[in-house]
Amino acid sequence: MKLFSLCADEKHFYELSTLIREFFPLCKVVPERCDDVPGISLSGPDLPDVHGALWDEEGKEILSLSVTDPYEDFQGERWKNLAKICIFRLFVQGWGKKPLPWGILTGVRPSKIAYAYLEQGKAPYEIVEILKEHYLLREDKAALTAKVAFSERRLMASQDGKDVSIYVGIPFCPTRCSYCSFISSDARSFKKYSEDYLKALIREIRAGGEMLKGRNIRSFYMGGGTPTTLSAGQLELLLTECEKAFHLSSLLEVTVEAGRPDTITSEKLQVLKNAKVGRISINPQTMVQKTLDLIGRHHTTEQVEEAFDLARKIGGFTINMDLILGLQDEGMEEVRHTMEKVKELRPDNLTVHTLAVKRSSRMNELGDGARMLTEDPEKMADQIDEMILLSAKTASELGLYPYYMYRQKNMAGNFENVGYSLPGKEGLYNIEIMEERQSILAFGAGGVSKIYTPEKNLIERVPNMKGAPEYIARIDEMIRRKEEGLKIHA
Numbered sequence: 001m002k003l004f005s006l007c008a009d010e011k012h013f014y015e016l017s018t019l020i021r022e023f024f025p026l027c028k029v030v031p032e033r034c035d036d037v038p039g040i041s042l043s044g045p046d047l048p049d050v051h052g053a054l055w056d057e058e059g060k061e062i063l064s065l066s067v068t069d070p071y072e073d074f075q076g077e078r079w080k081n082l083a084k085i086c087i088f089r090l091f092v093q094g095w096g097k098k099p100l101p102w103g104i105l106t107g108v109r110p111s112k113i114a115y116a117y118l119e120q121g122k123a124p125y126e127i128v129e130i131l132k133e134h135y136l137l138r139e140d141k142a143a144l145t146a147k148v149a150f151s152e153r154r155l156m157a158s159q160d161g162k163d164v165s166i167y168v169g170i171p172f173c174p175t176r177c178s179y180c181s182f183i184s185s186d187a188r189s190f191k192k193y194s195e196d197y198l199k200a201l202i203r204e205i206r207a208g209g210e211m212l213k214g215r216n217i218r219s220f221y222m223g224g225g226t227p228t229t230l231s232a233g234q235l236e237l238l239l240t241e242c243e244k245a246f247h248l249s250s251l252l253e254v255t256v257e258a259g260r261p262d263t264i265t266s267e268k269l270q271v272l273k274n275a276k277v278g279r280i281s282i283n284p285q286t287m288v289q290k291t292l293d294l295i296g297r298h299h300t301t302e303q304v305e306e307a308f309d310l311a312r313k314i315g316g317f318t319i320n321m322d323l324i325l326g327l328q329d330e331g332m333e334e335v336r337h338t339m340e341k342v343k344e345l346r347p348d349n350l351t352v353h354t355l356a357v358k359r360s361s362r363m364n365e366l367g368d369g370a371r372m373l374t375e376d377p378e379k380m381a382d383q384i385d386e387m388i389l390l391s392a393k394t395a396s397e398l399g400l401y402p403y404y405m406y407r408q409k410n411m412a413g414n415f416e417n418v419g420y421s422l423p424g425k426e427g428l429y430n431i432e433i434m435e436e437r438q439s440i441l442a443f444g445a446g447g448v449s450k451i452y453t454p455e456k457n458l459i460e461r462v463p464n465m466k467g468a469p470e471y472i473a474r475i476d477e478m479i480r481r482k483e484e485g486l487k488i489h490a
């Protein structure tokens with residue numbers, strides 16, 4: 001379906017349209033009734049109940065129903081949630097659509113709702129029931145959400161709203177993956193910009209060290225891009241500057257993404273180890289060579305295995321591995337193969353994503369993403385569902401448990417990304433970025449600092465320029481923006 005009409009309260013139009021697009025990916029939702037276009041109309045928020053009607057492309061009414069609030073809470077979002085329930089039921093009962101596994105939840109952080117109930121003193125089993133009955137989540141998704149919120153709360157118990165974490169971005173990769181939407185530059189731009197980029201980044205880091213004097217820094221995360229695209233010498237220089245500015249060796253956690261196995265060498269790993277980096281990521285996304293070639297990663301599955309071996313020989317690293325389910329041309333057979341390889345490699349953390357079709361990705365530009373999402377969304381959802389179950393089973397066989405989770409828009413099958421970990425090896429930064437209950441200062445191109453004011457429970461975003469050349473040219477402005485943001489929210 002290309003177009004759908006939604007006649008509803010303007011204030012909530014965007015979120016309600018998002019739910020409609022979860023049933024019909026990439027469909028355009030228009031705010032008025034149009035000829036030859038199916039639609040839904042909803043009564044306004046001035047009435048206690050929500051009444052809705054669904055009509056087909058000929059304008060014929062298929063079903064109308066009312067939703068009454070049987071609950072007391074809904075965390076202050078009563079009308080919006082009732083309207084979502086109404087839309088959900090109209091599609092399921094009127095059009096025979098399959099219920100969405102995430103029910104009426106459309107936000108990126110489903111565990112936020114469960115977290116709020118935990119803070120109200122509800123037990124995890126009560127939260128599972130609330131999520132199923134109020135928010136229409138499927139049993140397994142409700143249980144996952146409650147479990148993740150519970151572990152997030154436990155892991156964040158020592159956090160203070162005044163704490164800060166650090167993000168450093170390296171916007172270079174050997175090649176660009178077809179699903180990537182970051183402005184990550186490839187090997188050629190790396191040659192052209194890397195020296196000037198490092199100079200600008202070090203200036204920003206030094207200034208950041210001054211800004212954060214006296215503040216408690218909890219964790220440090222270097223991502224991108226692929227930080228290990230830098231040479232061993234460049235990495236050493238950068239990490240030495242970070243140690244001077246932020247005292248990495250005394251932080252709770254220091255992570256460097258070494259995502260592309262073809263950028264990893266023993267020299268670079270030794271530099272990371274000397275700098276007290278305790279966590280790295282080695283990300284195959286899939287262990288099927290044909291898919292790796294198709295998505296433009298230009299490395300081999302053997303290189304993934306060699307990188308794991310190398311990191312284990314050098315020792316001292318918690319190793320995370322990222323996978324993506326729903327990649328082009330992959331079915332259960334390919335995912336089964338990948339999971340068997342994962343079991344052999346035994347990562348300490350496993351992050352399982354479902355493919356999200358990003359607007360600025362090559363996959364979207366070529367139209368492959370749209371084709372995948374719209375061809376047969378229900379069949380695709382069933383398949384991804386099966387893949388997710390297999391990945392959860394693999395994680396559990398490896399002794400890993402789910403400790404953080406988020407969702408994105410335009411995800412294959414509208415599912416979720418889940419981070420699994422061995423107990424005691426969890427990545428705190430991953431939770432901090434989801435939780436938004438402390439400041440994160442971001443350095444480098446594409447970084448977005450989040451400055452938190454605990455008294456107001458408010459996050460102010462201060463973005464850096466996205467591309468390396470713009471960042472280099474406007475570095476003074478980046479530093480000034482950060483200083484001002486910190487002063488205003490001191």
Ligand code: SF4
Binds near residue numbers: 184225226
């Ligand atoms: S490795 Fe990551 S950042 Fe680099 S192109 Fe691929 S998806 Fe993008």
